Every structure is written in C-alpha cells, then in structure tokens.
Amino acid sequence: MEKWENNRAWFLVLPVFVVVAFSAIIPLMTVVNYSIQDIFGPGNAVFVGTEWFEEMLTDSRLHDALGRQFIFSGLVLLIEIPLGILIALAMPKKGWGVSASLITLAIPLLIPWNVIGTIWIIFTRPDIGLFGVGINSLNLLDVPFDHTARPAFAWITLMAMEVWHWTPLVALLCYAGLRAIPEAYYQAAKIDGASAWSVFRYIQLPKMRGVLTIAVLLRWMDSFLIYAEPFALTGGGPGNSTTFLSIYLVKLATGQFDLGPAAAFSLIYFLIVLLFSFIFYQALLNVGKGEKIA
Amino acid sequence: MARIEMQEVAHSYHGNSQNLEDYALKRIHMTWEDGGAYALLGPSGCGKTTLLNIISGLLAPSQGAVLYNGKDVTALPPEKRNIAQVFQFPVLYDTMTVADNLAFPLRNRGMAPDAVRERVLEVADMLDLGTVLNKKAAGLTADAKQKISLGRGLVRSDVAAILFDEPLTVIDPHLKWQLRRKLKEIHERARMTMIYVTHDQVEAMTFADQIVVMYEGEVVQIGSPEALYERPQHKFVGYFIGSPGMNFMACQVEGAVAHVNGAAIALGPAVAEAAHKASGKLEIGIRPMHLEVHDTPMADAVPAAVTFVEDHGNCRIVTLVLDGQTLRARIPEGQTVPGDKAWLRFPPQWTRLFADERLVA
Amino acid sequence: MKIQKRTLGLIFYFVLLVVPIYWMLNMSLRSNADILSTFSLYPADITFENYIKIFTDESWYSGYINAMIYVTLNTVMSLAFALPAAYAFSRFKFLGDGQMFFWLLTNRMAPPAVFLLPYFQLYSTFNLIDTHIAVALAHCLFNVPLAVWILEGFMSGIPKEIDETAFIDGYSFPRFFITIFIPLIRAGVGVTAFFCFMFSWVELLFARTLTVTEAKPIVATMTRTISATGLDWGLLAANGILTIVPGALVIWFVRNHLAKGFALGRV
Numbered sequence: 001m002e003k004w005e006n007n008r009a010w011f012l013v014l015p016v017f018v019v020v021a022f023s024a025i026i027p028l029m030t031v032v033n034y035s036i037q038d039i040f041g042p043g044n045a046v047f048v049g050t051e052w053f054e055e056m057l058t059d060s061r062l063h064d065a066l067g068r069q070f071i072f073s074g075l076v077l078l079i080e081i082p083l084g085i086l087i088a089l090a091m092p093k094k095g096w097g098v099s100a101s102l103i104t105l106a107i108p109l110l111i112p113w114n115v116i117g118t119i120w121i122i123f124t125r126p127d128i129g130l131f132g133v134g135i136n137s138l139n140l141l142d143v144p145f146d147h148t149a150r151p152a153f154a155w156i157t158l159m160a161m162e163v164w165h166w167t168p169l170v171a172l173l174c175y176a177g178l179r180a181i182p183e184a185y186y187q188a189a190k191i192d193g194a195s196a197w198s199v200f201r202y203i204q205l206p207k208m209r210g211v212l213t214i215a216v217l218l219r220w221m222d223s224f225l226i227y228a229e230p231f232a233l234t235g236g237g238p239g240n241s242t243t244f245l246s247i248y249l250v251k252l253a254t255g256q257f258d259l260g261p262a263a264a265f266s267l268i269y270f271l272i273v274l275l276f277s278f279i280f281y282q283a284l285l286n287v288g289k290g291e292k293i294a
Numbered sequence: 295m296a297r298i299e300m301q302e303v304a305h306s307y308h309g310n311s312q313n314l315e316d317y318a319l320k321r322i323h324m325t326w327e328d329g330g331a332y333a334l335l336g337p338s339g340c341g342k343t344t345l346l347n348i349i350s351g352l353l354a355p356s357q358g359a360v361l362y363n364g365k366d367v368t369a370l371p372p373e374k375r376n377i378a379q380v381f382q383f384p385v386l387y388d389t390m391t392v393a394d395n396l397a398f399p400l401r402n403r404g405m406a407p408d409a410v411r412e413r414v415l416e417v418a419d420m421l422d423l424g425t426v427l428n429k430k431a432a433g434l435t436a437d438a439k440q441k442i443s444l445g446r447g448l449v450r451s452d453v454a455a456i457l458f459d460e461p462l463t464v465i466d467p468h469l470k471w472q473l474r475r476k477l478k479e480i481h482e483r484a485r486m487t488m489i490y491v492t493h494d495q496v497e498a499m500t501f502a503d504q505i506v507v508m509y510e511g512e513v514v515q516i517g518s519p520e521a522l523y524e525r526p527q528h529k530f531v532g533y534f535i536g537s538p539g540m541n542f543m544a545c546q547v548e549g550a551v552a553h554v555n556g557a558a559i560a561l562g563p564a565v566a567e568a569a570h571k572a573s574g575k576l577e578i579g580i581r582p583m584h585l586e587v588h589d590t591p592m593a594d595a596v597p598a599a600v601t602f603v604e605d606h607g608n609c610r611i612v613t614l615v616l617d618g619q620t621l622r623a624r625i626p627e628g629q630t631v632p633g634d635k636a637w638l639r640f641p642p643q644w645t646r647l648f649a650d651e652r653l654v655a
Numbered sequence: 656m657k658i659q660k661r662t663l664g665l666i667f668y669f670v671l672l673v674v675p676i677y678w679m680l681n682m683s684l685r686s687n688a689d690i691l692s693t694f695s696l697y698p699a700d701i702t703f704e705n706y707i708k709i710f711t712d713e714s715w716y717s718g719y720i721n722a723m724i725y726v727t728l729n730t731v732m733s734l735a736f737a738l739p740a741a742y743a744f745s746r747f748k749f750l751g752d753g754q755m756f757f758w759l760l761t762n763r764m765a766p767p768a769v770f771l772l773p774y775f776q777l778y779s780t781f782n783l784i785d786t787h788i789a790v791a792l793a794h795c796l797f798n799v800p801l802a803v804w805i806l807e808g809f810m811s812g813i814p815k816e817i818d819e820t821a822f823i824d825g826y827s828f829p830r831f832f833i834t835i836f837i838p839l840i841r842a843g844v845g846v847t848a849f850f851c852f853m854f855s856w857v858e859l860l861f862a863r864t865l866t867v868t869e870a871k872p873i874v875a876t877m878t879r880t881i882s883a884t885g886l887d888w889g890l891l892a893a894n895g896i897l898t899i900v901p902g903a904l905v906i907w908f909v910r911n912h913l914a915k916g917f918a919l920g921r922v
Binding site: 002017096182184185187190191192193194202203204207 | 350352371372373376377378379381382383387388389390398399426443446481545
C-alpha cells in the first residue's frame with residue numbers, strides 16, 4: 001500500500017513512544033549508569049569505566065550460565081519444532097475436533113509461569129506425584145527420583161516441563177500454516193501419484209516456511225530469556241546446574257547487591273538478545289518478501 | 295485417450311437429500327467424445343467445478359456412474375484414472391526445478407530415468423519451457439507456472455483426458471490469448487480429450503469445438519459455438535452467449551403473429567406452427583445483431599423509442615423501449631442512428647420462440 | 656468413524672498434556688493430611704476445604720482480584736496506546752518509522768530480568784510501588800509492542816481508500832476511527848486483547864517485584880502456603896487450579912473465533 005507521507009503521524013505514535021520510553025529507555029540509562037560505577041552507598045560512587053564489563057566477561061560462572069543457556073535453548077528447538085509439526089499434521093481439519101484440539105493446546109499457554117513450576121513440582125515428587133511415584137515404583141534408578149536429587153533429574157524434569165508448556169505454541173503456529181495451504185495442492189499431488197512423504201516434503205514443509213521461522217525464532221528468544229518456570233521448579237539448582245542467564249542475573253542483582261557487575265551483565269545480556277532480535281526482524285522481512293513473489 | 299460417459303450423475307453436498315435444492319448437480323447424462331475439445335461454460339455456482347471434480351475423481355458423486363471407455367471408474371481415485379487437472383492458480387512444487395516438476399508424476403510411477411528425461415524434454419519443447427528447465431519453479435511468471443502445471447499433465451503419455459478449471463484466471467490479459475492458442479495447438483497435436491471449464495464465453499468459443507452450457511446444476515445445451523449462437527435451446531443460453539445477450543419479450547401468439555403488448559410481430563411459418571402446439575409462458579427471442587433498426591416507417595416494422603446509444607468503436611449498441619419492454623440492438627458502424635424514434639423489424643428467420651424458457655422453434 | 660494411527664497419537668499427546676493438570680486437580684480436592692498419608696489416583700475423599708479457604712480468606716482471594724485488576728488495566732492501556740500508533744505505522748511514512756518499529760519489537764525481546772532493579776527504583780521514585788497501575792505500566796513494556804505489531808498487520812489489510820472516502824465524506828479523524836475503522840478490524844482487536852491478557856496474566860517477575868501487599872497478585876501469594884507443618888499441598892494445588900480458570904474461560908469464549916481464524920489461514 002502506498003503510504004501517505006506526513007511527519008505529523010508522530011502525534012499518533014507519541015503515546016506509545018512515551019510509555020515504552022518510560023519503560024525502556026529510562027531504566028536502561030539507569031543500568032548503563034550503574035554498569036560504569038562502583039557504588040558504595042547513596043551519593044558515594046566511583047567511576048570505574050569498563051571494569052565491571054571486563055569482570056563479567058571473564059566471570060566463569062557467567063560462562064557456565066551462558067553455556068547452560070545455549071544447551072537449553074538448543075534442546076528446546078530440537079524437541080519442540082519437530083514435535084509441533086507432527087502434532088499440527090495430526091490435528092483434524094474440520095468438525096468439533098478442531099475446537100477441542102485448539103482449546104486443549106491453548107490451555108498450557110494460559111497458565112501463569114510459576115504455576116507451571118508448581119504443577120511439575122507436585123507431579124514429580126516421589127511422595128505425592130504421579131510421575132515421581134510411578135518412576136520410583138519401576139525401580140530403575142539408583143537414587144529415588146526427585147527433581148532436585150541430581151542435576152540430570154533436574155534437567156529431565158525441566159525439559160519435560162518446558163516441552164509440555166511451549167510445544168503447543170509451535171503446534172498452533174504450524175497448524176495455522178497448514179490450514180493456509182489451498183486444497184488444490186493436495187488434489188494435484190493425488191493426481192500426480194505422490195506419496196504421503198512427498199506431500200510433506202514438497203508441499204507442506206515449504207509452505208510452512210513462514211510460520212516455522214516465527215516459531216523457531218520465538219522459541220529461541222523466549223527460551224533464552226526464560227526465568228519464572230525454571231526458577232519455580234528448581235530455583236536454579238541443584239547447585240548451579242539449572243541456573244540460566246536470567247536466573248543468574250536476578251541472583252546477582254537482588255542477592256548480592258552488586259549493582260555494578262549486575263548492570264554490566266544486564267547490558268551484555270541485552271546486547272546478545274538484541275543481536276538475535278535483529279536477525280529475527282530481517283528474517284521475518286525476507287520471509288514476507290519471499291511469499292509475495294511466490 | 296478416452297471416451298468419458300456420465301450416466302445419471304447427480305451430486306449433493308448434503309448427503310442423500312430428498313430436497314432438490316441441495317443438489318449441486320441435478321442430472322447429468324452425457325458423453326464426452328474421445329479427443330474432443332470441450333468447453334464447460336456457465337455462471338459461478340452452476341456446478342461446473344463439481345462436475346469437473348467428479349470426472350477427475352476428486353469427488354465421488356452421490357448418484358450415478360462415470361465410465362472411461364466403457365469401464366466403470368466411479369470408485370477409482372484420481373491417480374488411477376489417468377487424468378490430468380490444471381487449476382485456477384498454478385500448482386507447483388516450489389522447491390523443485392522446472393524439470394523436476396515435470397518429471398515428478400513419471401518418477402512416482404517408477405519410470406526409468408532415461409525415459410523420464412526424454413519425455414520431459416519433449417513436453418518442455420511443446421510448451422516453450424526449454425530455456426527454464428533448470429530454474430527453480432518458484433521464481434517464474436504466472437503464465438510460465440501455469441504452463442508447468444499443464445506440462446505435468448501432458449508428461450504422462452497415457453493420460454486419458456486433461457481437465458482445466460478456469461486456468462487463465464491469474465494470467466495477465468495480454469498473455470491469455472497466447473496460452474489459449476498454445477492449448478489449441480496442443481490439442482491438435484495430441485488429440486486428447488480436453489475439458490475446459492470457464493465462465494468466459496470468449497474463452498469457451500475460441501478454445502472449444504463443442505460447448506457444454508450449464509445452468510443451475512443442469513446441462514442446458516451441448517453444441518458448437520454457432521449452434522449456441524443461432525439456436526439456443528434454453529433462454530439462459532440465449533442470454534449468456536453473445537454480448538449483449540439475446541432479447542426476450544413475453545408474448546401471445548395468434549395465427550402467425552406474436553403480440554407483444556400493443557405491437558404485432560410476424561412469425562415465420564415453422565415458428566407459427568410450433569407455437570400452436572406449445573404451451574406455457576411464451577417469449578420471443580432475437581439477438582441484438584439480428585434486430586433491424588430503421589429510421590423510417592416500414593411495412594412490418596413496429597415503432598419504438600430510442601433511449602440510449604453506446605459507441606463501441608466497430609458497432610453501436612442501441613437501447614430501445616418497445617411498449618414498456620427494453621430491447622437492445624447492435625448496428626454496424628456505418629449505419630445512421632435514428633433520433634428518438636425508430637422502427638424495428640424482426641426478420642422471421644432470426645426470431646425464435648421460447649416456451650417456459652426452452653426453445654420451441 | 657475410522658480411527659487412524661495419527662489420531663491415536665494425537666489423543667495420546669492430549670492425554671499427556673492434561674495429566675499433570677488433572678493431577679493438580681486431584682490434589683486440590685483433598686486435604687493436605689490426606690495427600691501426605693495416602694497416594695491415590697483420584698480423590699477418594701473429595702473435600703472442597705481448600706477452595707473454601709481461598710474464597711473466604713481475604714488475603715487469598717485478594718490475590719485474584721489484584722491480578723484481574725492490573726491485567727484488565729494493562730489490556731485497556733495497551734490497546735489505547737497501540738491503536739493510534741499502529742494506524743500511523745500502517746498508513747504513514749514518517750521520519751524514523753522503520754527504526755521506531757524495530758525498536759518497539761526489541762522491547763518485546765528484552766530480558767525482563769534486566770529491567771528488574773531499574774523498575775523498582777523508578778517506580779519507587781514515583782511512589783508507585785505496590786499499585787496496580789505500576790504492574791499494568793510495567794507490562795506495557797512488552798505488551799504495547801506486541802499490540803502494535805498485531806494491529807498493524809490487521810490494519811494493513813484494510814485498503815486506505817476507505818479512510819480517504821470517509822475523510823472526503825466529512826468525517827473527522829476521531830469519528831472515523833471509532834465508528835468506521837475499529838469495527839472493521841475488530842477481529843484484530845480481539846486477537847490483540849487476547850494476547851495482552853495472556854501475557855500479562857502469566858507474568859511473574861514484575862508482578863512480584865513491584866508489589867508488596869496491596870496489589871500483590873495471586874501468582875506471588877501462592878507460595879505463602881508454607882507453614883509450620885511444611886508446604887500445604889492441597890491449598891497450593893487449589894490455588895494453582897484457580898489461576899488456570901480465567902485462562903480456560905477466556906479460551907472457551909473465543910474458541911469459535913480461534914477455529915475460524917485458523918480456517919481462514921491467517922495466523
């Protein structure tokens with residue numbers, strides 16, 4: 001659409017700008033401020049330049065948290081994307097099953113994030129949880145299952161919770177993409193004698209490119225920023241085994257009151273995320289362009 | 295090549311309904327001859343796509359049977375029927391090259407790679423796609439894509455019939471005639487049965503040898519373009535074919551004269567005779583091209599008022615009112631246009647009589 | 656009805672989805688003593704005491720009310736701010752429009768943890784700590800960009816010839832916007848309201864940090880079930896179930912729109 005050129009449109013955007021600036025720029029400036037000073041007390045601060053940044057960038061606990069974060073986000077994508085596609089393919093196209101499926105899928109997405117943690121704590125406890133009791137009755141493990149007994153258990157529970165919680169989002173996006181494919185493609189494929197696998201590979205998957213891009217990037221971003229669910233489930237433990245970036249940051253900021261390093265870390269974190277945002281934005285733009293030509 | 299027969303085919307999208315209104319196809323009983331170029335013409339919603347899908351096997355009819363060369367294929371799915379279908383918009387495998395697109399149906403049927411390549415080259419040549427064979431199908435223009443869709447149908451040499459569902463819808467207008475000509479060329483070369491669904495009469499008339507006109511779920515006439523033009527069997531055919539469509543006026547017949555309100559119009563002898571045997575609502579029909587407009591009174595002409603004249607370049611469309619009925623006449627460029635009063639003559643050989651919307655004579 | 660393998664797989668997956676929630680429901684209908692003493696697959700001795708406790712104890716149900724208040728506030732605010740802005744992005748080319756749009760999107764991607772402390776200090780300065788408006792405002796950080804994004808998409812689907820016609824007909828901009836434009840995009844407004852509600856309802860970090868007692872939402876008060884005897888599982892579970900209810904109700908009411916939206920092939 002040919003847009004009207006008029007700088008007075010800024011008035012329409014002004015409320016949004018003010019609100020988001022208030023919510024984003026001012027706090028950010030505060031953070032930048034803290035990140036370059038050493039604060040001993042109110043009114044008593046020393047400019048330290050990039051000292052905090054250097055300290056954080058060489059902080060081994062930060063590296064560990066970053067490593068765990070990458071592993072976590074990687075696993076999330078590896079499991080949720082294929083699973084989401086499979087679910088979308090299996091969902092009904094018409095009838096009452098459509099509403100029923102959509103509602104069931106949407107429920108996990110509408111549960112407060114710390115309640116998700118609560119659900120899974122209850123579910124996996126060895127004394128009162130169905131999963132906990134069930135696993136232990138099989139007597140396969142050397143140590144009774146408890147989500148905090150071992151890092152491995154914590155990770156398994158965490159992944160189960162995360163996949164349970166967010167795969168529906170991928171499934172819903174893929175389902176929308178699938179439903180957008182005109183029936184004629186399936187008809188032509190039938191006439192061409194194509195197998196079900198060919199239909200998936202040459203028609204469905206390519207046509208889902210748009211929604212899959214959104215799904216991959218949304219899940220990467222959100223899992224990279226994740227806080228509430230793992231915190232509610234394990235608090236970052238046992239030890240540090242499930243301390244991801246956000247959890248580490250909050251611990252730093254609220255626990256030790258080391259505002260300087262925490263602020264520096266915040267900025268580093270934000271920059272990493274900004275980089276991915278930019279890639280996201282460009283990818284989305286190009287996906288949109290590609291579809292218009294085709 | 296196949297001769298396709300439709301025996302007592304009817305279809306309702308609401309299951310086995312007793313209500314005639316629910317039937318998209320009311321009763322189709324006809325034969326598509328082997329090697330014929332047919333157009334299936336009708337307005338939106340008349341059931342053309344339903345009929346096409348029943349022929350191709352994408353839809354199973356509620357009633358009736360479809361036979362290919364005498365063999366009952368009603369229960370067979372499309373891939374077993376050896377037909378090809380081209381849709382309104384190009385249906386391609388975007389991630390494949392043009393060559394792979396064309397080869398796809400053959401590879402699925404297990405043809406040897408050498409034979410596949412040979413056939414692909416042959417078809418690409420037929421459709422002038424030779425230069426883009428190795429390009430990704432997704433980046434091409436709409437008409438090239440439609441040609442690929444068509445090619446996928448042609449590439450199977452055993453294909454019995456090719457069905458087209460308004461294939462030129464997304465093509466630029468100045469390229470439409472090119473594709474139409476190409477389709478006609480292919481038909482002449484391969485002599486396979488082609489059924490072309492459209493709501494555009496120009497497309498139908500230029501492509502087809504025989505036009506099948508549909509209206510509200512029924513076939514109202516099958517014939518050559520001339521037959522449809524000169525002897526429309528149904529009021530709808532008269533109205534739909536021709537631009538503008540046929541003029542109709544309700545009348546009463548006395549002897550060899552039809553009375554339209556006040557005016558008297560002479561009828562030819564054959565028509566007059568048929569009129570006496572006919573019953574039901576009688577109407578006179580005449581095409582605008584055949585209606586004679588004179589600016590001076592004449593023997594068997596009736597007076598009418600001129601209300602509007604449109605200049606169409608090579609002809610003029612004159613709108614007239616004859617005793618409350620609106621008529622249109624088409625007069626050639628050179629002829630003078632009368633002022634506000636004209637005399638209309640209805641040549642008996644072109645004046646048709648319809649009873650209850652069906653042609654009597 | 657033929658049951659295919661894929662449908663069986665789907666049903667199996669849905670069962671897996673529902674089981675943990677069912678388990679919590681199970682817990683919520685039993686007393687804590689009962690839960691700790693016997694393990695059972697269903698509540699043999701159903702009791703509603705947990706729910707009754709929540710509904711009658713002000714310190715409990717106020718948590719729900721607080722959450723409802725700021726979520727509603729946020730949804731209304733986000734829509735109110737985003738509608739004109741989305742219109743601007745959709746119809747106009749202006750200085751810095753592309754950059755502004757991208758900047759808005761980046762806020763959706765911001766790690767909330769980064770803003771935790773600054774927000775606390777910022778809102779303290781304005782004496783807004785422990786108010787509903789504080790949480791509603793804080794949630795605007797990510798909801799407003801999302802709202803602008805979604806609404807702009809819907810608005811771009813309406814040809815601007817409609818705007819032009821209205822202006823020629825003498826409509827003032829506010830009148831046009833409210834009486835003509837918004838009804839045209841009401842599906843988009845619905846979707847946006849749904850997402851704003853969803854993300855605000857489920858958010859924890861800001862909701863907990865910015866509130867103390869007056870505006871403390873349920874997501875933060877839930878953990879108060881720790882008492883001398885240890886965690887009261889029944890109460891915790893009942894609380895959890897009650898936080899799912901608003902979400903479930905919302906989906907139930909929009910289920911037809913959801914299904915229709917998917918049928919149209921538009922995300």
